[in-house]
Each structure stands twice: as C-alpha cells, then as structure tokens.
Amino acid sequence: MRQLCLLLLSVALLMNGPLWADEIAKPLPADVRVVIDISGSMKKTDPQNLRKPAVDLIVRLLPDNSKAGIWTFGQSVNMLVPHRVVDQAWRTEGSQKANTINSIAMFTNIGGALEKAAEDYATPSKDYRRNIILLTDGVVDISKEAIVNLNERKRVLTELLPRLKASDYRIHTIALSDDSDQELMKKLSIATDGISEVADTADELMSTFLRIFDQAVPAERVPLDENGFLVDSSIQEFTALIFRRAEVPATIIVAPDGKEFSNTDPKNNVNWYRTDKYDLITVQHPLAGQWKVKTDMAPGSRVTVVSNLQLTVQPMNSNVKSNQPLDLTYSFQENGKTIINKDFLNLLTGEVLISGGDTAEVKSTPLTMGAPDDGNFHQQLQGLSGQGGYDVKILIDGKTFKREFVHHLNISDSAFKLEKTVDESSGKKVYSYKLTADLEAVDVGATTVKAIIKNSKANNLERDLNSIGNERWEFSFTPVQTAHYDISLNVTGKQIDGSPLTETIQADSFDFPDEASVLAAEHPASEAASSSSEAAPAAEKPASEAETQPEESSNLWLYVGIGIGNLLVLILGYFVYRLIAGGKNKDDNDEIEKTLKTDVNNLQKNASAPAEKTVIDVSDESDMGTIPMSDSGPQSVNSPMGNNDEPEVKMPDDLMADNLFPLDNMEEPADKDKT
Numbered sequence: 269m270r271q272l273c274l275l276l277l278s279v280a281l282l283m284n285g286p287l288w289a290d291e292i293a294k295p296l297p298a299d300v301r302v303v304i305d306i307s308g309s310m311k312k313t314d315p316q317n318l319r320k321p322a323v324d325l326i327v328r329l330l331p332d333n334s335k336a337g338i339w340t341f342g343q344s345v346n347m348l349v350p351h352r353v354v355d356q357a358w359r360t361e362g363s364q365k366a367n368t369i370n371s372i373a374m375f376t377n378i379g380g381a382l383e384k385a386a387e388d389y390a391t392p393s394k395d396y397r398r399n400i401i402l403l404t405d406g407v408v409d410i411s412k413e414a415i416v417n418l419n420e421r422k423r424v425l426t427e428l429l430p431r432l433k434a435s436d437y438r439i440h441t442i443a444l445s446d447d448s449d450q451e452l453m454k455k456l457s458i459a460t461d462g463i464s465e466v467a468d469t470a471d472e473l474m475s476t477f478l479r480i481f482d483q484a485v486p487a488e489r490v491p492l493d494e495n496g497f498l499v500d501s502s503i504q505e506f507t508a509l510i511f512r513r514a515e516v517p518a519t520i521i522v523a524p525d526g527k528e529f530s531n532t533d534p535k536n537n538v539n540w541y542r543t544d545k546y547d548l549i550t551v552q553h554p555l556a557g558q559w560k561v562k563t564d565m566a567p568g569s570r571v572t573v574v575s576n577l578q579l580t581v582q583p584m585n586s587n588v589k590s591n592q593p594l595d596l597t598y599s600f601q602e603n604g605k606t607i608i609n610k611d612f613l614n615l616l617t618g619e620v621l622i623s624g625g626d627t628a629e630v631k632s633t634p635l636t637m638g639a640p641d642d643g644n645f646h647q648q649l650q651g652l653s654g655q656g657g658y659d660v661k662i663l664i665d666g667k668t669f670k671r672e673f674v675h676h677l678n679i680s681d682s683a684f685k686l687e688k689t690v691d692e693s694s695g696k697k698v699y700s701y702k703l704t705a706d707l708e709a710v711d712v713g714a715t716t717v718k719a720i721i722k723n724s725k726a727n728n729l730e731r732d733l734n735s736i737g738n739e740r741w742e743f744s745f746t747p748v749q750t751a752h753y754d755i756s757l758n759v760t761g762k763q764i765d766g767s768p769l770t771e772t773i774q775a776d777s778f779d780f781p782d783e784a785s786v787l788a789a790e791h792p793a794s795e796a797a798s799s800s801s802e803a804a805p806a807a808e809k810p811a812s813e814a815e816t817q818p819e820e821s822s823n824l825w826l827y828v829g830i831g832i833g834n835l836l837v838l839i840l841g842y843f844v845y846r847l848i849a850g851g852k853n854k855d856d857n858d859e860i861e862k863t864l865k866t867d868v869n870n871l872q873k874n875a876s877a878p879a880e881k882t883v884i885d886v887s888d889e890s891d892m893g894t895i896p897m898s899d900s901g902p903q904s905v906n907s908p909m910g911n912n913d914e915p916e917v918k919m920p921d922d923l924m925a926d927n928l929f930p931l932d933n934m935e936e937p938a939d940k941d942k943t
Contacts, residue, residue: 294601295583298485299335299396301351301385302326305404305444306340310371313405313445314470319369321543322477326401327362328541328548329509330354331574334485335396338362341381342373343410351385376406378452379424382432382439389435397583398435399484401477402456403442407449421452425708429459430765438462438586440480444470455709458680459765461586465657474545475568479676483586487572488579489672491663496560499524500669502577503556508549511566519547524557570674576603579664579671587680589771591651596620598662598673599644606643613639617665620649624658625679635662655679683709684759686775700744701775703757707739708764715761715769717741723751724790747780750789 304319323338327349330336336358337351348369349362385400408421432439440462441453450466457464463483467476490497490506499506510519519542520530529549532540537552547563561569582597600607600616607613618635636647652658662673683706691698701719705712712735722728727749733741747753755776761769779786 294580294604295486296395296397297331297334299393299398300326300330300337300481300484301398301400302336302338303381303385303400303402304338304340304348304369305342305376305406306369306371306373307342307376307404307406307409308371308374309376309405309447310444313447314371314473316470317369317371318470318473319403320366321545322473323366323369324363325474325546325548326477326481327359327366329481329507330359330362330485331487332356336362337385338365339381339385340369340373341377341384343375343377344373345377345381345384347384375411376404376409378402378404378408379420379428380410382424382428386432386435386437389431389437393436398437399462400432400437400439401442401480401484402439402453403444403473403477404453405444405448407447408452421449424452425455426764429456433460433765433767438484440484441465442467442473442476442480444473451708454681458587458678459709459763459767463586463657463676463678478568482674483676486581486673486675488575489674490571490573491670491672492561492565492569492571494565496522496558497571498558498670499554499556499573500575500577501556502669503554503573503575505550505552505574506554506571507573508547508551508561508571509569510547510549510561510563511545511568512547513564513566516564518542518563519549520562521549522560522562523555524559525555528562577601577669579662579673580606581662581673581675584660584675585677587678588651589682590653590655590679593651594649594660594677596647596649596662597644598664608641608643610639613637613643615667619663621661621663622649622652622658623661625652625654625656627654635664652679655681682771682773683763683769684771684773686757686773688776696746697780698744698746699755699776699778700742701755701757702740702742703733703759703773703775704740710769711762711764711766712738715759718758718760719743719775720756720758721745722754722756723747723749724753724786725749725751727751750780750785752779752786753777 302323304323310317310319327336327338332355334354335352336349336354337347338349340346340348348365349358352358382400382402386398408417408424410420411417437460439456439460441457441464443450443453443464443466446468450464454464456462463480465476465480467473490499490503492508497506497508508521512519518530520528522528523536527536529536529538529540532538537554539550541548578601580599580601584594584596588594600613614637616637618637620633620635622631622633623629633649635645637645640646649660657676657678660675660677662675664671685704685706687702687704689700691700703717705715715735717733717735718730719733720728720730731743733743735741741757753776754774757773757775759769759771759773763769
C-alpha cells in the first residue's frame with residue numbers, strides 16, 4: 269500500500285507540479301519542566317502519594333528529542349532529574365527518581381521553585397517551546413510572618429510572572445485541595461496562556477496530569493474506539509495507553525493477522541508496561557491494518573504514533589474569552605515537508621468535536637476540506653459561551669489512514685467584576701452599573717472603559733467613564749424612550765505584566781418600560797388588527813337589533829287592531845244611544861257619517877309610520893363633555909383622531925440621545941462626535 273501511495277504521488281508530481289511546499293510550518297518540540305510540591309501538607313492532600321505514578325507516566329510518555337527536567341520544592345528547591353534532551357536513559361532515570369517523591373519539606377516556596385526551573389530565562393529558546401508544570405496544594409508560604417508571605421506573593425505576580433512571560437514560558441498549574449491559592453494559579457496560567465486545573469482529590473491527579481501533558485507535549489494520534497484503531501503503512505511506531513476499568517485484570521491487543529499480545533514480546537517488537545490502573549504498550553514497525561483492544565477501556569485511553577505522514581496543527585490558544593472565535597490551521601507533512609498535491613488533499617474529510625463545559629453534549633462541526641494551494645487548511649470555529657474547560661478533537665479521514673489531534677482550552681474568567689442595580693424609589697427606573705478590576709491583573713491607570721448604550725429606536729450613546737479610586741468605574745442612567753436596550757462596556761488597556769488588555773463586557777439587555785409596551789410600540793399593525801377584531805362584535809350589533817324589528821312591528825299591528833275595534837264599539841254605542849234618545853240633530857249625524865267613512869287603511873298606515881326623534885340640545889350646558897360623531901361611530905373622548913389608528917407621535921428635540929440617557933460619571937469622548 270505504501271508503494272502504491274508513493275507511486276501515485278510521483279505521478280502527481282509529473283502531472284501537477286511540486287508535492288510539497290517550500291516552507292515548513294512545524295511546531296517546535298516541547299521543553300517541559302515539572303515542579304512538584306513536597307511540603308508536609310501533602311501527607312493530607314495526597315495520602316497515597318499518587319504524585320509518584322502520575323510523574324512516572326509523564327516520564328514514560330515524553331518523546332525522544334524533547335527536553336525535560338523535574339524539581340521538588342518546600343522551603344528549598346531541589347533538582348530531581350536534570351534538565352536535558354529526553355532519551356531512553358533520561359526516562360529510566362526519571363522513572364527511578366519519581367519513586368523518591370515524598371512529603372517532608374517545610375513551607376511552600378512557589379516563587380523560588382519557578383525561578384529555579386527557569387534559570388535560563390535570559391537565554392532565548394529558538395528550538396523548543398517552553399512549558400512549566402506546577403503542582404501544589406498550598407499558598408505562597410516562606411515565613412511565619414504573614415506580611416512577608418504577602419510581599420512574596422506580590423513579587424511573584426509583579427516581577428517574576430512578567431519575566432517568565434517575556435521569555436515565552438507557558439505555566440500550567442495543578443491546584444490540589446481547596447486550601448491551595450487557586451486565584452494565584454489561574455493568574456500564572458492565564459497570563460502565559462497555560463492550562464489551570466484543579467484536582468479535587470488525589471485520585472484525579474493522573475487524569476489531570478495527563479490533560480496538561482497533552483497541552484505541553486502535543487502528540488499525533490490515531491482514533492481509538494471499541495473497534496480498535498487503524499495502523500497505516502506510514503506508521504513506524506505506536507504507543508497505546510489503555511486505562512482499565514477497576515474490575516478488568518488485564519489487557520490483550522490483537523494484530524491484523526489475528527495474533528494476540530498481553531506482555532512484552534521482543535520477537536514482535538512489543539514492549540509492555542503494566543500498572544494496577546493502565547497498560548502502556550509500544551510496538552515498533554507494526555503490521556498495517558486494524559488492531560483491536562480486548563478489554564473494557566476507561567476514559568483517557570489513546571494511541572499516539574510516530575509516522576512519516578503527519579497531521580500538523582498550528583499551536584492554538586489555551587485561554588479564550590467567551591464567544592471568541594477559534595482559529596484552526598493544519599496541514600499534512602511527508603518527511604517534514606508540507607504536502608500541497610491536490611489529488612492527495614482532495615481525498616481528505618474531517619470534523620471537529622467539541623466537548624466540555626457544563627454539558628455532556630458533544631458538538632460536531634464538519635471541516636471545509638477544499639485543497640489549498642499552500643497545503644495549509646484554515647477554518648474559524650464558532651466561539652464557546654460557557655465558562656470552564658473544553659476538549660477540541662480534530663479527526664481526519666484519508667481513506668487509507670486516519671489521524672486525530674486533541675487540544676484543551678479554558679474559557680477564562682474576566683479580570684473584571686460587574687455589578688448592576690435598578691432603583692425605582694424616585695418613581696423612575698434608574699439603572700446603575702459598577703465595574704471593578706482585579707488589581708492583581710489589571711493596570712487601572714493605563715486602562716479606559718467606554719459605556720455603549722443602544723436602543724431599538726436607533727438612539728445610541730457612547731461615553732468614556734472616569735475611574736474611581738483607581739480600582740473601578742461606575743455610571744447610571746434613566747431611560748425615557750419605550751424601546752429595547754443593550755448595554756456594553758469596552759475595556760482597553762494593559763495588564764499588570766504589561767501585556768495589552770482588550771475586552772467587551774455585555775452588561776445588560778432589557779425592555780423599557782416592559783416587553784409588552786415595546787412590542788406594542790414596534791408592531792402597531794398587530795395592535796390595530798387586535799382592535800379591529802375586538803370591534804367586530806360591536807359592528808354586528810345593529811344586525812342583531814334588526815332581527816328584532818319584525819317582532820316589534822307585529823306587536824304594533826296588534827295594538828292598532830285593538831284600537832280600531834274599540835273605536836267601532838264606541839261609535840256603534842253612540843249611534844244606538846242617539847236612536848233611543850230620539851235626537852235627530854243634523855250636525856251629530858254628519859259627524860257620525862264622517863267617522864264611519866274614515867279609511868281604516870289610512871289609520872293603519874299612519875300607525876306604522878315611525879315617530880320623530882326627540883333631540884335634546886345640551887350645547888348650552890357648560891359642564892357637559894361632547895363626544896364627536898362621525899360615519900364610523902363615536903371616537904374616544906381623549907382622542908382627536910377620526911379613526912382607530914394609533915396617533916403618530918413625533919419625538920421632540922429633548923428626547924434625542926443625550927436626553928434619553930441621563931448619565932452620571934461620564935465624559936464626552938475627545939475624538940468622536942455624539943451619536
């Protein structure tokens with residue numbers, strides 16, 4: 269298979285130009301200085317002395333041609349294993365010396381230990397990437413006098429830390445126990461872009477050391493799962509670190525040809541190291557194909573390889589801010605040269621898996637694998653929002669081979685603390701904010717803070733804040749306009765160690781005076797539709813009233829009929845009376861005749877005609893309110909409009925940006941116009 273790959277690459281060279289880029293962008297090998305606390309308090313925090321197997325594992329995993337040294341410290345600092353280039357002799361010595369680690373020293377001289385491990389700080393390192401791994405369970409403690417210890421802690425932060433940072437050291441810290449100075453550990457790591465870990469118990473030391481080791485000494489891997497791992501023809505050696513479950517007594521690995529191994533086998537180039545927790549198996553010149561692992565593996569298991577075909581990932585930041593994008597650059601190298609042949613690069617597929625934080629969810633992002641001209645793939649990954657530690661795993665599938673790369677990072681805490689309050693005691697909402705700096709990290713005198721207030725009506729404001737007491741910034745404002753508001757603080761300045769400081773803090777986001785009012789102001793059409801739907805039943809009322817008219821008309825005809833009947837009875841009665849009485853008066857007879865000739869139909873017609881409306885004139889009543897009328901019906905007493913639309917409100921000049929945000933403790937930017 270390897271010969272076929274080389275043949276294809278040779279053909280591609282003739283057809284498509286050079287196979288490799290002229291420039292090689294390969295990360296420097298690691299220089300690791302391990303500094304171990306052996307003060308008496310470790311008898312309590314690490315009673316089983318699990319520092320021994322943890323350091324022993326790191327010693328065995330360090331690759332050839334890296335550099336390393338081991339120091340122990342209490343009040344004084346001792347070199348346990350000399351700092352030099354790693355080879356098999358160094359690993360043998362380191363493994364032996366790791367077993368001598370104890371807990372008998374007095375005090376905890378953290379500053380002295382860092383200085384001793386970095387004695388060569390004044391000499392630039394061009395060939396190695398410097399790392400310090402510091403393990404301690406205590407605080408800076410060099411004297412029985414508290415003031416002496418406080419001054420020493422300050423010296424570590426203000427003098428020693430800037431010196432180590434300027435010499436390009438990355439300080440990785442492990443705080444063991446709640447009694448350790450975790451804030452100091454974080455400051456040392458974040459300032460130098462190292463990893464800060466907390467091992468709550470000694471049992472976590474092994475996995476914690478291993479995570480930091482991965483960061484200090486990034487190694488090329490092949491993916492390992494329940495089906496085992498794939499070894500391709502370019503791999504010269506693999507090292508399998510297999511953590512076993514507690515109930516599993518042994519591990520067996522199975523080669524592609526079916527041969528099983530469970531111990532060292534010099535004939536087949538298998539070297540096996542076993543402890544009660546893990547197996548460390550190294551195989552040189554392994555058989556190409558699918559290898560299997562017959563055991564119940566625990567988390568942390570991995571397979572690293574030495575290969576002529578390498579996945580090379582450019583160093584990534586170990587500490588990033590919340591939502592800060594992650595820049596990823598990687599390439600493949602053949603014998604140390606970056607491959608640019610597109611026939612090869614176009615075969616690659618990959619993805620990035622991100623896990624950690626406060627969730628068990630694993631986020632997958634596909635890699636964009638279009639073949640770049642220089643062989644260097646670039647991709648920006650979406651930032652992470654939660655605080656804490658994350659694992660970024662890069663998986664590349666080349667069809668006949670697979671590679672894996674793992675990077676650990678922390679979403680670092682801000683160097684500022686934000687407090688906010690809302691006061692309504694005056695009848696208005698007053699929003700107040702206080703931003704306090706970590707004086708051990710921020711040079712307040714060289715730092716400026718700008719408040720940015722934006723609302724959904726595009727009335728925005730920016731103001732520079734004045735510092736108070738050389739430690740904090742405060743401001744307050746009272747919103748006037750109905751809108752959604754976003755408040756942010758832009759910080760620009762320096763850290764105590766002199767490095768630049770830039771941060772955007774999202775201070776607040778709210779609706780004023782409330783969400784319902786903002787929605788009504790920003791969506792009047794929906795409000796009008798709601799009013800129309802409410803008015804619909806009222807519009808239907810006349811129709812329902814019309815339905816009652818036939819019944820009322822029917823009653824009217826009944827009353828008319830009764831009236832006519834009564835009238836006829838009276839007339840007949842009067843006529844009989846006149847006959848009996850013998851009265852023959854002509855006028856009376858004419859009247860009776862006139863009455864009898866009355867057209868009943870006319871009576872009915874007149875009875876059915878509607879009565880005239882009675883109009884009450886109240887115009888002279890001075891205390892009477894008048895409701896204007898229109899074709900569309902009565903309007904609101906308080907509205908001068910002739911319809912139901914919301915009246916257009918024009919903002920007077922005093923409702924522009926400056927007056928919308930009455931601000932305290934602010935000054936106009938000297939170089940910017942008002943928004």
